[in-house]
Amino acid sequence: MTDDAPITVAREAGVAVVTLNRPQTRNAFTPELTEAFAEVFPALRDDASLSAVVLTAAPGTFSAGGDMRLLAEPSTDVRRHAAAGETMHAWFRAYLDIPVPVIAAVDGPAFGGGFGLALGADFLLASERARFCTVFPRIGLVAGLGTAWLLPRIVGLAAARDLLLTGRIIGAEEALAMGLVREVVAGDALGERALRMAGHFRHASRGALAGTKELLRQAAGAPFDAAAAREIDLQARALASPDHHAAARELLQTRRVAFDWGRLEEETGKE
Incomplete structure (x- = not known):
């Protein structure tokens, strides 16, 4: 525009x-x-x-x-x-x-x-x-x-x-x-x-964030069983994703998580 x-x-x-x-x-x-x-x-x-x-x-x-x-x-x-x-x-x-x-x-x-x-x-x-x-x-x-x-x-x-x-x-x-x-x-x-x-x-998994946002929207109104079923489906997809695999490898190799909000705040400065 x-x-x-x-x-x-x-x-x-x-x-x-x-x-x-x-x-x-x-x-x-x-x-x-x-x-x-x-x-x-x-x-x-x-x-x-x-x-x-x-x-x-x-x-x-x-x-x-x-x-x-x-x-x-x-x-x-x-x-x-x-x-x-x-x-x-x-x-x-x-x-x-x-x-x-x-x-x-x-x-x-x-x-x-x-x-x-x-x-x-x-x-x-x-x-x-x-x-x-x-x-x-x-x-x-x-x-x-x-x-x-x-x-x-x-x-x-x-x-x-x-x-x-x-x-x-x-x-x-x-x-x-x-x-x-x-x-x-x-x-x-x-x-x-x-x-x-x-x-x-930019350090976070887009797929994981999208799935979490969906669960948050549904959580307040959905019965627990329905919310749990959707969580299981979305989590299974996240577990199979390249983002998760890369983050798990990094944690094993370097002891650092891929998306650490506290560390990012320290590196960039909150204010």
Whole structure:
């Protein structure tokens, strides 16, 4: 995509940096932006060259979620609204199905659907300028874009009730305290921190990470026997993979594991 596209994607060393590129609208979900989501997220899901994805936006922004100009247009056509929801969830599911770690770097408001995007990442980094709000109860809507499914799994049911029913705005430090955010980083260092974190995953097995992400998505709702059966299948495939064989040989020969998060943090420096 070009530099003036609604979403830009830059790839380097196996990491795709996805930047929401409409700061003038606070990256609201305009038709232009949602069409770009529908193009970008399936492409990332299917890109076998990637080891990680960073989702970010222009400094001081993330996403305001729904386009209020469209939401304010009166329509009683329930079928039309449902069809629009199906279209939105198609690209959102592609986003959730990206098989490598997704790191969201939030440097501004993540509201409504933008909050859903942040929740859908595997790791959420925030600057001190980040703010989070479900928005939906403020404008008479049911929690949308997967937030009622994702949020309790991240922060617990009580905290999810609080945020989803009150629609109150929380800052980065409160989000960190409730476990929503992994780290709070100075705004001018946020992008670098996200890239450094993404770079660690070049040492990891893509297949193993993809399988683990699938199991995590299914774990909360699946009966144990079904979850165990899927785990057995995915683990058998991982045990038969070249990535596992190479890692096992390295451990035997050098006493070093192929993917050691602590060692990588020491080598690169967390900050």
